[in-house]
Amino acid sequence: MRAFVGLPLPDPALEALERVQEGLTVGRQVPPENMHLTLAFLDDQPEAVLQALHQEIAEIAGPALDLSFDELEVFGGKQPRVLAAAVRKTPELSRLRDRVRSACQSAGIELPRERFRPHVTLVRFPRHLQPGRLEKIAGFLQDTGGFRLEARADRIALYQSTLMPDGARYEVLAEYPLGDGPVEAAGPGE
Helix, strand or coil: CEEEEEEECCHHHHHHHHHHHCCCCCCEECCHHHCEEEEEEEEECCHHHHHHHHHHHHCCCCCCEEEEEEEEEEECCCCCCEEEEEECCCHHHHHHHHHHHHHHHHCCCCCCCCCCCCEEEEEECCCCCCCCHHHHHHHHHHHCCCCCEEEEECEEEEEEEEEECCEEEEEEEEEEECCCCCCCCCCCCC
8 A cells, every 4th residue: 555654734734735736837736625735655565564564653742842943945856747835944844754753663664864855846847848837837936926925734644645647635544643742643535
């Protein structure tokens, strides 16, 4: 099963990000139900491994995280692939990501070493942009230069990712609350 671990966003943040998407007519918008901040992409994993990971993540306790979205940026270099809302990388967010990666290792999942660039993907662009589209993207970025958003992430989620012809669909398999109280979590399939 293709899966990943991420932070779901609260409804007010999703609504604000949807309003941002409305200003760009290039590419395929990510539906709000698919918006999240990825902590670890797991690729394809057997269900037994995901059950072991569920037990490991359920042990992660910590406070809810305040997320600060600083800017909109394009990933992919000269040929942009996605438009994303960048999230400020704080020590708390980095620690949580490290704890999730450690839980993955304990469950037997080998993750590649990669730089952590916290973001929420908003729009995916086709491989080959039609003439004039790069200029539209550049103009949009210039017009939204003052983008800022604050949100509170109060849970971690384990997601299943199913590839479809019109894009990936994400389903929450389990959620793990963040906060001051004890962590209670329902596992995949429960």
